[in-house]
Amino acid sequence: MNFGFTKSQLALAAIAAIGSATLATAPTAATAAGKTPGKYVAGDFHNHTTCSDGSISMQKLVHKATDQWSLDWFVQAGHGGNGNRNCTLVEDESLATPAYPLTSQGPTTTWQNTSPAVAPKGLVSGSAPNQNMWRWQSIQEFQYPLIEYLSANKNVPLFIGVESVVAGHEHTSMSVITGQIPTALDSATLPNAPIYNANGSRYTPLGSATALAQWEYCFDRGDTDTSRGNTAVGSGVGNNWNCAVTGSLNAADPSWNATAQKLIPAGGSGTGTRGHAKTVEAVKWMVENHPNGSYYIPAHLERAGPFYADGNQGFNIEHLRDFNNAAPKVAFGFETQPGHGASSNRGEYQVNRNNFGGTLVDSVGGTTYGGTGVYGAQIGGVWDALLGEGRGFWFFASSDWHNRGSFGPDDRRSTQDFQPGEYQRTSVLVRNGSDKLRPQTIVDGLRSGNAFAASGQLIDRLAFIACASYAGPAARSNAQVEALAAAAATNNTDITASGCATMGEKLVVRPGAEIVVAVVVRDPAGANNSPYTFPNPSLLQVGVSQPVNMPMLDHIDLIRGLVTGYKTPGTADYSGEWPRNTNWLKTDGTTAGLSAVPAAAKNTSAAAIKTFNGNGATPWVAFQSGVDNSVFVKMSYRIPAVAASQYVRLRGSNMPPSVPYETDASGNPLADLYTNANDPTKLKIACTTVGANVPANGVTYTGTAIDGCPNHLPTVAGQKMVAFDVAAWSDLWFYSNPIYVEVTGSTAVAGVK
Amino acid sequence: MNRVPHRRGVLHTGLALSLSLALPAARACEFFTTNLRIVHPWTRATARDASFAVVCMKFDDVAQADRLIGVETPVASGAEMGGAGAGPGVDFVIPEGRESVLSEAGTHVRLTGLKFPLEVAREYPLTLVFEKGGVVNATLSVDYTRFK
Numbered sequence: 010m011n012f013g014f015t016k017s018q019l020a021l022a023a024i025a026a027i028g029s030a031t032l033a034t035a036p037t038a039a040t041a042a043g044k045t046p047g048k049y050v051a052g053d054f055h056n057h058t059t060c061s062d063g064s065i066s067m068q069k070l071v072h073k074a075t076d077q078w079s080l081d082w083f084v085q086a087g088h089g090g091n092g093n094r095n096c097t098l099v100e101d102e103s104l105a106t107p108a109y110p111l112t113s114q115g116p117t118t119t120w121q122n123t124s125p126a127v128a129p130k131g132l133v134s135g136s137a138p139n140q141n142m143w144r145w146q147s148i149q150e151f152q153y154p155l156i157e158y159l160s161a162n163k164n165v166p167l168f169i170g171v172e173s174v175v176a177g178h179e180h181t182s183m184s185v186i187t188g189q190i191p192t193a194l195d196s197a198t199l200p201n202a203p204i205y206n207a208n209g210s211r212y213t214p215l216g217s218a219t220a221l222a223q224w225e226y227c228f229d230r231g232d233t234d235t236s237r238g239n240t241a242v243g244s245g246v247g248n249n250w251n252c253a254v255t256g257s258l259n260a261a262d263p264s265w266n267a268t269a270q271k272l273i274p275a276g277g278s279g280t281g282t283r284g285h286a287k288t289v290e291a292v293k294w295m296v297e298n299h300p301n302g303s304y305y306i307p308a309h310l311e312r313a314g315p316f317y318a319d320g321n322q323g324f325n326i327e328h329l330r331d332f333n334n335a336a337p338k339v340a341f342g343f344e345t346q347p348g349h350g351a352s353s354n355r356g357e358y359q360v361n362r363n364n365f366g367g368t369l370v371d372s373v374g375g376t377t378y379g380g381t382g383v384y385g386a387q388i389g390g391v392w393d394a395l396l397g398e399g400r401g402f403w404f405f406a407s408s409d410w411h412n413r414g415s416f417g418p419d420d421r422r423s424t425q426d427f428q429p430g431e432y433q434r435t436s437v438l439v440r441n442g443s444d445k446l447r448p449q450t451i452v453d454g455l456r457s458g459n460a461f462a463a464s465g466q467l468i469d470r471l472a473f474i475a476c477a478s479y480a481g482p483a484a485r486s487n488a489q490v491e492a493l494a495a496a497a498a499t500n501n502t503d504i505t506a507s508g509c510a511t512m513g514e515k516l517v518v519r520p521g522a523e524i525v526v527a528v529v530v531r532d533p534a535g536a537n538n539s540p541y542t543f544p545n546p547s548l549l550q551v552g553v554s555q556p557v558n559m560p561m562l563d564h565i566d567l568i569r570g571l572v573t574g575y576k577t578p579g580t581a582d583y584s585g586e587w588p589r590n591t592n593w594l595k596t597d598g599t600t601a602g603l604s605a606v607p608a609a610a611k612n613t614s615a616a617a618i619k620t621f622n623g624n625g626a627t628p629w630v631a632f633q634s635g636v637d638n639s640v641f642v643k644m645s646y647r648i649p650a651v652a653a654s655q656y657v658r659l660r661g662s663n664m665p666p667s668v669p670y671e672t673d674a675s676g677n678p679l680a681d682l683y684t685n686a687n688d689p690t691k692l693k694i695a696c697t698t699v700g701a702n703v704p705a706n707g708v709t710y711t712g713t714a715i716d717g718c719p720n721h722l723p724t725v726a727g728q729k730m731v732a733f734d735v736a737a738w739s740d741l742w743f744y745s746n747p748i749y750v751e752v753t754g755s756t757a758v759a760g761v762k
Numbered sequence: 763m764n765r766v767p768h769r770r771g772v773l774h775t776g777l778a779l780s781l782s783l784a785l786p787a788a789r790a791c792e793f794f795t796t797n798l799r800i801v802h803p804w805t806r807a808t809a810r811d812a813s814f815a816v817v818c819m820k821f822d823d824v825a826q827a828d829r830l831i832g833v834e835t836p837v838a839s840g841a842e843m844g845g846a847g848a849g850p851g852v853d854f855v856i857p858e859g860r861e862s863v864l865s866e867a868g869t870h871v872r873l874t875g876l877k878f879p880l881e882v883a884r885e886y887p888l889t890l891v892f893e894k895g896g897v898v899n900a901t902l903s904v905d906y907t908r909f910k
Contacts, residue, residue, distance in 0.1 A: 062791060062802070062903070064883035094905075117882055117906045353887075353899075364794035367825055412903070414885045425885055425901075687899055707878055 047440035048501050049461075049470070050081035052451065053429035055172055055182040055308055055348060055407035059116040060096035060147050061087025064412035066116035067096045067155050068104040070429070073418070075165045078430030078538065082439075082451050085156055086170035086182055090231020091134050091141035093119045095127065097155050097211070107201045108158050108212045120209075127151075127209035130247065131236035143234045144171065145222040145248075150208050153189065153218035161194050166446035169218050172308060172409075174231035176274060176291075177284025178324050179313035182344060182407060185295060186302040186448040187220040195445075219248070220299055227252030227271045228291035230284065230321065235269035242268065254294045281318045285328060292336035302448075304455055305332060305340040306405055309347035309356060311373035311382035314363040315586045322363055323373055326384075326391050326610045327584035330576065333400055337760060341401055341456050345385030345392065346744065347377065348409020350432050350464070351423035351734035353686040355380055360594065360682075373587045375594030376685060379662065379671070379678030379742045380433075380464055383587065386678055388568055389603050389615040391587070396656050396747050397612035399572045399758035403513065403746045405455070406433045406462035414733075415721065420709050421540035423734045424686075424721055431538050432737060433464040436471070438503050438512075458513025458761075459503060463743035465560055465663075466538065470531035470641065472498035473659055475516050475748045476509035478523040478647070483508075487645040490527040495643055498529035499634040515749035515761045524648040524750055526657055528621065531634075531641045532562040539738040540713045543698035546731050547739040550669050550694065557738050558713070564622035565629075565661040566676060567646055570615030572654040572749070574756045585609030598670075598682045598691070618657075619646045620676065654755040659745035670694050671740055684736035686723045692730040696722055791903060795895025797826035798856060803890075804905045805873075807882040815880055816844060817871040817888070817902060818864045827858040830871075832891030835902060839875030848872075852891075880904050 057063030058070050065073075067085060074083045087096075097109060098116050105111040112124070120127040121138040134141040153169050160167040170184030193215050203211035226238050227250065238248030252271035253259040260267065264274040264283055272290060274283035295303035313323040332340035347356035354362075358372035374383025384391035385404055395402040408431070414424030427433070438459035441450045454460065461471050472494040478485035490509070497504050503511045510516035518524070536542075541557040548555050555561055576583040585607030587593060593601050603611050621629050621644040629644040648657075666676035670683035670693045683693040700717015704710040722729040731739060751758040793800040803819040815838065821830075833841035833852050843849045847869030854869065856862045864870045880886070881904060888902040 064885075064903075115882075115907060362794065364796060364799065364823070367796050369794065369796055412883055412885050414901075416884070417881060418883050 045440040052082035054084035056410040058096035059094040074429035080430035082166040089229030131234040145226040149222035176287040342403035346406035393612035393615035400760040403458040465741035494527040494529040560663040567619040656747040658747040686732035694731040829893040830854040838873035844872030
């Protein structure tokens with residue numbers, strides 16, 4: 010997949026070194042000189058094994074993520090709560106390691122049926138031989154040791170997190186990295202055989218995930234253990250955790266449980282409100298105890314609907330504000346591009362999905378939009394509202410891998426999930442210098458917001474920068490700024506130029522400055538990870554024949570919104586629920602528009618101010634990297650005479666505007682209603698290519714050459730329709746994080762230093 | 763109930779099956795009607811020549827009593843009640859205000875006329891029909907191998 014330029018058309022440039030524009034003194038330095046060098050590295054932090062409700066062992070999942078799908082870093086993060094299956098038992102010899110050899114048992118074996126048997130601790134949940142193990146124990150004693158061992162054995166950056174079941178809400182991707190993957194591991198000698206510890210684990214780690222385990226015990230809604238992380242309730246033997254937060258009510262809180270030494274809010278009326286309060290305590294605990302080693306990122310946050318005061322459902326904007334206010338360096342973003350990309354309801358977002366006291370309520374937005382939730386996908390919506398306050402609140406994407414639906418984990422087709430790294434990735438700038446990637450630098454990178462998310466490998470390199478330009482000696486040309494971006498992108502790094510900023514940063518300028526925005530991206534050549542070689546059925550509707558597995562970036566939108574400052578808790582513009590059900594998503598798939606959205610949840614100043622593509626009067630320009638000869642495109646735009654603080658961000662797609670059932674005339678993604686197999690009456694895009702190599706559903710297919718519409722697609726009146734993984738592979742998007750511009754004398758961008 | 767061939771016979775011996783085998787709640791595998799929640803329909807992998815599969819799940823948050831009256835899935839041609847509450851067709855009472863469980867050791871749904879072996883780590887469409895709650899498109903997870 011490339012931009013269709015022949016070598017003779019390319020502007021060959023030996024851009025091999027990071028250049029710097031030769032300017033007169035820059036008016037204000039937006040970024041500190043001397044930043045530790047870094048690279049953009051791709052990873053995933055939300056996925057499941059059989060210890061949670063996934064389908065494969067930890068070893069197989071790590072293999073898939075880092076070997077097959079080549080992620081640079083990986084966080085294994087399954088649900089909090091408990092589970093009865095032992096995910097440290099491998100499926101086959103190919104996954105065996107000296108410390109974790111193949112046995113006669115696999116990863117669906119229960120802990121107590123494992124040989125030698127493993128004893129779950131804490132409050133008894135379930136009954137022998139299938140008793141559940143609380144997640145704090147499985148992390149502390151089994152899953153973390155294995156992750157540390159695999160990280161050292163494979164020399165890949167791994168650590169462990171949790172997809173927390175959130176009190177008052179649904180789920181969040183989080184971790185506390187303190188203690189994990191110590192540097193001593195670099196020179197450690199790994200055992201060449203299992204060590205059968207008294208608790209049944211096979212490897213004695215140098216580090217620990219005790220901090221994460223404690224957080225899970227204390228704050229995960231699914232963890233109803235009351236043992237304090239001990240062998241049994243009241244035993245006093247074990248972790249003896251106390252979940253108090255300095256300055257909070259703690260034991261004086263009506264929800265405090267003295268036996269458990271944690272908040273256990275009562276159910277019934279007010280469940281959601283009490284739960285949310287506990288979750289705010291959870292992020293405050295992270296700030297108090299592990300301020301630099303924690304992250305808290307709500308996952309698929311629209312799926313469970315809006316917030317429900319009497320239950321545990323979704324998140325409204327005020328809840329995100331609460332988290333970010335309490336812990337700006339911990340609660341710094343969301344996964345509004347959910348996993349479950351190949352599901353019968355893309356992202357598992359669905360109309361009438363949730364039960365609010367007897368009333369069925371849609372996922373917020375009803376569906377995803379080009380695979381992204383409405384909070385992130387709707388220009389001017391919740392994300393723009395948060396950015397419009399000047400918050401450091403970033404966009405991330407993970408796989409949420411569980412299984413491939415009716416296909417096995419080694420198949421290349423899916424009717425449910427993609428594996429980590431296969432389809433969507435978060436690429437983050439990690440400043441590790443000459444050191445190896447480590448959990449701290451990865452978390453620092455996530456926190457910085459210097460990251461982008463892309464599906465289907467639509468792009469794999471991005472340099473997005475904004476530089477100040479003033480009349481006279483401090484003027485910058487488009488070419489100069491493009492050169493900075495090109496140097497960064499071709500070297501897979503970011504800029505270090507004074508007077509310029511990149512994603513997650515802010516550029517401080519005088520009123521009247523021109524902002525020169527430059528973008529350089531690489532749409533990688535060759536095929537992506539899709540197994541489908543037939544023409545993209547969505548694009549066939551508009552006469553474009555493009556193989557599904559060789560998508561081409563069609564355009565990039567530059568979106569700009571104004572910054573007007575933080576909203577005040579308790580005021581009318583702090584809280585607001587997105588319109589429910591058909592008040593937003595109509596039955597015909599159209600949406601109500603921002604006029605239906607309360608002021609608190611929108612930023613009407615946000616708009617696409619420029620669309621870049623290969624056409625028109627100022628097309629993007631392809632060039633060949635001097636580093637590896639791969640093809641990039643560069644583009645730029647001048648924002649004139651800024652007077653108000655603002656931000657810019659990017660989104661791009663392989664879908665042109667006005668693709669039926671995919672994009673509107675402005676290029677906005679339409680509701681994914683039309684490709685969700687759960688409701689065949691709404692399916693609209695036919696998949697017509699017959700092909701000669703279309704494997705049967707019951708036979709495992711591990712190749713990459715399915716040349717016709719696959720047999721698992723739903724049929725309507727005998728016609729195969731686009732759905733499941735074909736829908737996801739056909740409709741690709743990337744989202745950058747924002748660059749802020751703070752105009753002196755205008756609103757401060759207080760959330761970014 | 764069909765005679766259990768030799769290999770599948772092992773499934774029912776030497777295993778102390780219990781209600782607790784089901785995965786715990788609060789997952790993506792939760793489904794809703796207006797009057798109750800369905801939690802994690804699951805089954806075990808089946809032998810190559812198996813003709814039936816046992817389906818378990820939990821019902822909770824039951825605001826109004828209901829009855830499961832139908833189960834449809836592309837993996838099997840029919841369904842009936844099995845175990846303690848065995849009987850033709852699908853008919854399972856779900857009382858208001860408490861949890862009800864379809865379990866291996868107790869009453870469960872028995873898919874009949876399996877069209878192909880159910881393999882571990884897969885998930886299949888499962889349509890549940892309730893007398894009051896209507897039709898729910900759920901999924902059936904194959905969570906365990908046939909043996910421990």
